[in-house]
Amino acid sequence: MQNVLITGTGRPQALGFNLAKRYLEHGDRMFACVRKSTDAFAELLSVYPEALTVLVMDIMDTPSVRAASEAVAAHVDRLDTIINNAVTTAPDYNASVMEANPDNISDSVNVGAAGPLRVIQTFCPLLKKSDMVLSSTFPPKRAASAHAKAEGKTNDSTIPFRRRQRSHYGLQPI
Numbered sequence: 001m002q003n004v005l006i007t008g009t010g011r012p013q014a015l016g017f018n019l020a021k022r023y024l025e026h027g028d029r030m031f032a033c034v035r036k037s038t039d040a041f042a043e044l045l046s047v048y049p050e051a052l053t054v055l056v057m058d059i060m061d062t063p064s065v066r067a068a069s070e071a072v073a074a075h076v077d078r079l080d081t082i083i084n085n086a087v088t089t090a091p092d093y094n095a096s097v098m099e100a101n102p103d104n105i106s107d108s109v110n111v112g113a114a115g116p117l118r119v120i121q122t123f124c125p126l127l128k129k130s131d132m133v134l135s136s137t138f139p140p141k142r143a144a145s146a147h148a149k150a151e152g153k154t155n156d157s158t159i160p161f162r163r164r165q166r167s168h169y170g171l172q173p174i
């Protein structure tokens with residue numbers, strides 16, 4: 001059983017909501033985050049009253065993300081998985097280069113780029129308590145040598161693995 005948090009789950013026809021539903025069906029503990037209050041989860045809350053908590057969290061807003069992390073910490077001592085599904089598009093996303101208004105893109109950049117960083121930084125203490133260590137949280141060098149040791153390979157064979165680590169995740173260890 002995992003403790004899972006998903007952002008952007010407010011639309012029953014969309015990906016986030018349905019991922020939350022699948023995790024609940026699988027028996028996991030779900031923290032489903034919505035940008036604004038919604039009754040979309042009414043039915044699921046009646047089926048999974050213990051396993052489902054719906055939280056309002058706007059990933060553009062640091063205090064809102066912090067409040068959500070405090071709410072999660074009041075229920076569980078760790079998070080095993082975070083899916084940052086929340087996304088938005090700029091109003092001019094379909095406009096040509098010369099027609100698009102650059103002043104209209106800041107919210108989508110905030111949600112798409114700063115939002116995931118805000119979420120990971122804020123929930124990091126809960127993620128770190130999980131036994132399910134992701135390779136992206138591993139220092140690449142240690143991951144490479146652990147991998148090589150497991151495979152009984154020489155040091156040379158760890159080089160492509162280290163490169164893959166960086167190119168796949170592009171993250172520094174947390």
Ligand SMILES: NC(=O)c1ccc[n+]([C@@H]2O[C@H](COP(=O)([O-])OP(=O)(O)OC[C@H]3O[C@@H](n4cnc5c(N)ncnc54)[C@H](OP(=O)(O)O)[C@@H]3O)[C@@H](O)[C@H]2O)c1
Pocket residue numbers: 007008009010011014015016034035036057058059060084085086087088111
């Ligand atoms: N749909 C596709 O074809 C497709 C293909 C490949 C990948 N993806 C990826 O899959 C994910 C979901 O796609 P989707 O089509 O299901 O998107 P979606 O229907 O637009 O859902 C995105 C959710 O993000 C929420 N959101 C927007 N801004 C937010 C904010 N500031 N704080 C918190 N939540 C916010 C929205 O909330 P509201 O309900 O309040 O607006 C919405 O519920 C995205 O990461 C997308 O890049 C989608």
